[in-house]
Amino acid sequence: MSSSKEGGRVAAACLLAWVVPGAGHWFLGRRVKAVVFLVLVVLTFTTGVIMKGRVYVANREQPLTYLATFANVALGPLDLIGRRVFYERIIYVFPSESDPMLYQEVMQLNRSKILAVTHEYGTTFVLAAGLMNILLILDVFDIGIGRKR
């Protein structure tokens, strides 16, 4: 197989791994692992959402939220579900005070979720699911280029 075709195959596998956890492994022929990864990542994410875990939005005043948002976005479409559940809309950047209506609404949603006893645990579960998927994408890349058997 030519190197450009091989590169395309690896890129497709990584993209699939981002869109659906485990799909990259499935694409590369690791079917059993793919199913196990899908179940584990979805279970972790679902547990986090049930526990009212936070899905992060990038906030200029808190630079670490950029990293957390990146970890969330690594979940692909699952992240969209999380944002829809937590913020009732899909946003990635914390609204500025120049948009008082949206600002107040997001703050209100944040406050109501933070009151849950399991909020911090849920946030950890959601972040862990995202980090798991980042590792899966890297694993798919390693398998694709032949670094890992």
Add this chain to the structure above:
Amino acid sequence: MMGGVSHFLILCWFSALVGSFFGVLTRSTFREAFKVGALIALLMVGVSLIIAYVMFFLPLGS
């Protein structure tokens, strides 16, 4: 327990998920994956309990 939530069970559930993930990620056979996964999960729970026990003696603050 706090409001029907067991912090310990949440810890066990999280450890089981993370342990299973790393077991399957780093090993190729089911037997080895299970061993590594169980070891990671047990270590996570054990280390957390040790840290919790040590922190019990720390003052809560004002």
